[in-house]
Amino acid sequence: MLEIKNLNASINNREILKGLNISIKPGELHAIMGPNGSGKSTLANVLSGKEGYKISGELNYLGKSLNEISIDERAQKGIFLAFQYPTEIPGVNTSNFLRTSLNKVRKAQGKKEIDALSFLKLVKEKSDELGMDEKMLTRQLNVGFSGGEKKKNEILQMKILDPSLIILDETDSGLDIDALKIVADGVNSARDKKKSFLVITHYQRLLNFIKPDFVHVLADGKIVKSGTKELAMELEKTGYKGIN
Amino acid sequence: MLDLKIHSNEIDKIGKFSKEEKDYRIKNLNYFNDIGLPNKKDEDWKFSDLNAIVSKNFKKLNLKLGKSDNPKINFIKEFEHNYIVIINGKLTASDFKYEEKNKIDLKPFTNEDYSNKKENNPLVNLNHALSHEGFFLEVKENYKFNKVLVIYYFYTDDLDENLLNSKNKIKIGNNSEIHFVDFIVNESKRNFFNNIYEEIILEESSTLKNIYLQNDKSPGYFHKYTKNKLSSGSNLSSFIFPTGLKFNKLDLEFDLEGENSVCNIQSAAFLNEYDHQEVKTRVNHLYPNCKSYQKVKNVLNDNSKGVYQGKIFVKDVAQKTDAYQLSKAVLLNERSEFNSKPELEIYADDVKCSHGSTSGSLDKDSIYYLMTRGLSKKESTKLLVESFLNEIIESIKSSSLRNFIKTKLENQLKNEHKKH
Numbered sequence: 001m002l003e004i005k006n007l008n009a010s011i012n013n014r015e016i017l018k019g020l021n022i023s024i025k026p027g028e029l030h031a032i033m034g035p036n037g038s039g040k041s042t043l044a045n046v047l048s049g050k051e052g053y054k055i056s057g058e059l060n061y062l063g064k065s066l067n068e069i070s071i072d073e074r075a076q077k078g079i080f081l082a083f084q085y086p087t088e089i090p091g092v093n094t095s096n097f098l099r100t101s102l103n104k105v106r107k108a109q110g111k112k113e114i115d116a117l118s119f120l121k122l123v124k125e126k127s128d129e130l131g132m133d134e135k136m137l138t139r140q141l142n143v144g145f146s147g148g149e150k151k152k153n154e155i156l157q158m159k160i161l162d163p164s165l166i167i168l169d170e171t172d173s174g175l176d177i178d179a180l181k182i183v184a185d186g187v188n189s190a191r192d193k194k195k196s197f198l199v200i201t202h203y204q205r206l207l208n209f210i211k212p213d214f215v216h217v218l219a220d221g222k223i224v225k226s227g228t229k230e231l232a233m234e235l236e237k238t239g240y241k242g243i244n
Numbered sequence: 245m246l247d248l249k250i251h252s253n254e255i256d257k258i259g260k261f262s263k264e265e266k267d268y269r270i271k272n273l274n275y276f277n278d279i280g281l282p283n284k285k286d287e288d289w290k291f292s293d294l295n296a297i298v299s300k301n302f303k304k305l306n307l308k309l310g311k312s313d314n315p316k317i318n319f320i321k322e323f324e325h326n327y328i329v330i331i332n333g334k335l336t337a338s339d340f341k342y343e344e345k346n347k348i349d350l351k352p353f354t355n356e357d358y359s360n361k362k363e364n365n366p367l368v369n370l371n372h373a374l375s376h377e378g379f380f381l382e383v384k385e386n387y388k389f390n391k392v393l394v395i396y397y398f399y400t401d402d403l404d405e406n407l408l409n410s411k412n413k414i415k416i417g418n419n420s421e422i423h424f425v426d427f428i429v430n431e432s433k434r435n436f437f438n439n440i441y442e443e444i445i446l447e448e449s450s451t452l453k454n455i456y457l458q459n460d461k462s463p464g465y466f467h468k469y470t471k472n473k474l475s476s477g478s479n480l481s482s483f484i485f486p487t488g489l490k491f492n493k494l495d496l497e498f499d500l501e502g503e504n505s506v507c508n509i510q511s512a513a514f515l516n517e518y519d520h521q522e523v524k525t526r527v528n529h530l531y532p533n534c535k536s537y538q539k540v541k542n543v544l545n546d547n548s549k550g551v552y553q554g555k556i557f558v559k560d561v562a563q564k565t566d567a568y569q570l571s572k573a574v575l576l577n578e579r580s581e582f583n584s585k586p587e588l589e590i591y592a593d594d595v596k597c598s599h600g601s602t603s604g605s606l607d608k609d610s611i612y613y614l615m616t617r618g619l620s621k622k623e624s625t626k627l628l629v630e631s632f633l634n635e636i637i638e639s640i641k642s643s644s645l646r647n648f649i650k651t652k653l654e655n656q657l658k659n660e661h662k663k664h
């Protein structure tokens with residue numbers, strides 16, 4: 001699904017990722033943990049195609065290089081990033097935006113545009129699963145949403161767009177215990193043999209709910225240690241200083 | 245440079261006037277000729293050097309108009325309305341089929357007041373000297389219009405470097421209410437200059453809602469001066485959607501002449517190519533307990549230029565004034581330009597006045613976010629521009645009008661989308 005080889009990324013003459021390697025197969029869920037400022041969000045941004053980074057190394061998605069593929073094309077090809085800090089966009093109606101987004105992705109994948117009625121049904125079903133009040137979707141995109149509501153809105157988009165490679169950047173941060181369970185259920189129910197996940201988190205707690213196949217530690221722009229979910233438990237005890 | 249001294253015998257060519265009226269016209273012409281078309285040295289024209297603009301784009305300014313056949317008007321079908329048709333400034337048709345006829349008076353404009361002075365805006369003197377077309381609309385007391393009135397301002401295809409001057413007056417009686425749309429329709433292919441003078445009088449507790457809109461792009465250069473007079477308890481809302489004119493300056497003055505009068509001015513414009521658009525307002529708070537609200541939004545593309553000059557004047561007796569003013573501009577590229585000049589002049593001490601002004605490019609993070617959801621850069625930009633301007637459109641209460649304007653904006657942005 002995703003093959004990252006010797007990835008270097010710098011911005012404003014600052015090297016952030018320094019030779020990062022990860023390989024994710026279809027159906028796998030990988031967790032990335034690591035200290036603040038180690039480059040986790042940068043990795044997520046680079047995968048999404050965000051501009052402004054100087055990049056070298058190899059990025060392959062579904063066997064093809066992602067170089068030269070724009071942000072929107074990546075989204076259309078099934079890469080989804082749930083943001084650590086979702087952007088508030090005044091004036092843009094959440095529900096209309098969701099529909100535009102879904103239709104763009106569907107069209108790019110050769111599917112028919114969804115009509116208003118089916119869309120409403122889909123949104124109702126998915127937002128119910130997440131315990132979201134549908135009224136929220138009549139509001140402006142993320143504007144005035146609480147921290148937790150923003151995160152749920154990201155997961156809602158994930159569920160609606162049905163992507164293949166899902167990157168969750170600290171989606172668990174700022175969620176209360178019930179919301180955490182709901183979001184974890186959301187992820188678990190979306191898991192299947194064809195989808196892959198890259199879950200960035202600081203807390204082992206999330207990994208109790210969504211069981212990772214692999215856990216990586218990212219420090220100073222590199223993967224310094226990889227293992228299974230036991231690694232996350234070890235980190236919980238020792239902290240990042242304890243590894244190496 | 246274009247020589248714009250206008251000879252007094254031009255007045256004779258317009259029509260036969262009483263001695264009094266001719267005197268009035270000649271005096272006004274002299275006031276104008278003293279100054280000529282204003283240039284950027286004049287503070288009020290600092291950002292819109294009319295003299296340079298006209299000199300660059302006109303070889304001459306014809307005062308004489310060809311006799312054009314009455315053109316076919318495509319009336320708006322989206323909503324039921326009364327109408328007035330103005331062709332090249334001249335009142336030519338009207339229909340108030342939804343109203344009680346005895347409550348409305350409509351006639352061609354005639355001068356009644358010959359007092360004159362050198363005006364701050366020389367184009368007002370020019371208008372007083374040369375205008376001989378226009379209309380006078382009066383709504384009698386205690387009458388609420390059932391349907392909106394659309395005033396079609398039609399410009400014919402035989403205009404060619406013409407200078408048009410016309411003058412309108414609208415008076416709304418005590419407790420009456422009218423909603424009207426200034427709808428500008430263009431067939432002209434060549435440059436012309438249109439200079440309108442307008443007087444709007446709101447008597448006690450009357451209400452006026454007005455929308456200013458263009459149907460299409462035009463090679464017209466437009467200037468309009470409007471004097472609005474608000475008596476006590478009256479309420480004026482003006483929504484301005486000025487797009488698609490090569491040059492357009494709206495010089496709007498509001499006199500709050502009675503307690504508890506309210507005026508609300510909102511504008512949303514998308515400018516492109518070499519459009520040049522200025523909204524200049526002056527709100528005069530002359531009595532206590534009045535409210536004024538102004539919100540001006542501009543999106544500028546290509547080489548377009550936008551200007552907002554907004555002044556709030558509060559007289560010493562005008563206590564408890566509540567005045568608000570905000571200008572927001574989005575520049576879509578480096579060639580576009582926006583100038584804003586807010587001004588407060590306050591002589592009362594117990595007032596609430598606030599103003600603000602921002603301009604900048606679209607938020608990069610917002611575009612990034614939308615793109616990660618599959619929208620292209622252009623689509624993201626379009627969505628953000630639309631929502632930026634829609635905020636103004638949303639505050640129009642009538643849903644049929646709101647949708648009509650929204651569709652206009654959407655089409656305009658769609659065309660823009662195709663172009664690049």
Ligand SMILES: Nc1ncnc2c1ncn2[C@@H]1O[C@H](COP(=O)(O)OP(=O)(O)OP(=O)(O)O)[C@@H](O)[C@H]1O
Nearest residue numbers: 011012014016034035036037038039040041042043
């Ligand atoms: N535009 C930028 N210019 C300069 N430095 C940047 C820029 N963006 C990020 N950085 C720096 O890169 C480093 C990595 O940032 P990143 O956001 O990827 O960290 P993170 O691992 O996600 O941290 P956290 O756990 O706090 O979310 C940080 O030191 C950050 O300050």
Ligand SMILES: [Mg+2]
Nearest residue numbers: 040041042084
């Ligand atoms: Mg981060």
